[in-house]
Amino acid sequence: MIAQFPAPEDRAVVQTAVSMFLRTQKPSTRLRMLQVSRAILDRYGVSKMAVGEYTVQKAGPLATVVAKNMLPAGQRICPDCGTDIYKWPGDVRILGIREGFRRDLPTYGCRCGSVFKKSESSVLVNEGGDASAKQDGAS
Numbered sequence: 727m728i729a730q731f732p733a734p735e736d737r738a739v740v741q742t743a744v745s746m747f748l749r750t751q752k753p754s755t756r757l758r759m760l761q762v763s764r765a766i767l768d769r770y771g772v773s774k775m776a777v778g779e780y781t782v783q784k785a786g787p788l789a790t791v792v793a794k795n796m797l798p799a800g801q802r803i804c805p806d807c808g809t810d811i812y813k814w815p816g817d818v819r820i821l822g823i824r825e826g827f828r829r830d831l832p833t834y835g836c837r838c839g840s841v842f843k844k845s846e847s848s849v850l851v852n853e854g855g856d857a858s859a860k861q862d863g864a865s
């Protein structure tokens with residue numbers, strides 16, 4: 727018989743891999759997180775799996791992480807620890823992006839362990855958060 731729901735141990739493996747990446751924020755732990763997630767999706771033959779406050783989903787050869795919780799429009803701080811999402815270098819990393827018709831839905835993960843998504847127009851996103859350059863046509 728095929729297990730319909732992933733075992734708690736397998737969810738725990740994914741959660742551990744995600745929290746390891748959030749704590750260390752290294753490319754190697756990011757890759758490990760995506761490989762582990764994909765391996766477990768493949769083991770169960772499913773395209774996505776709910777794990778706590780996010781789901782992991784097949785994406786290309788690996789996997790991606792999609793948060794369940796959406797930040798309120800305009801909020802740019804982590805709901806759990808208050809750190810600035812766009813500060814660089816900071817404590818918040820993009821875990822995955824699900825592209826929408828008009829807006830992208832990046833899923834962010836904070837070093838404190840919080841995972842959330844945010845609806846934002848890709849046009850309005852820039853690292854400094856400074857929109858004034860767009861209005862400067864004189865120079």
Ligand SMILES: [Zn+2]
Pocket residue numbers: 804805806807808809836837838839840
């Ligand atoms: Zn946080």
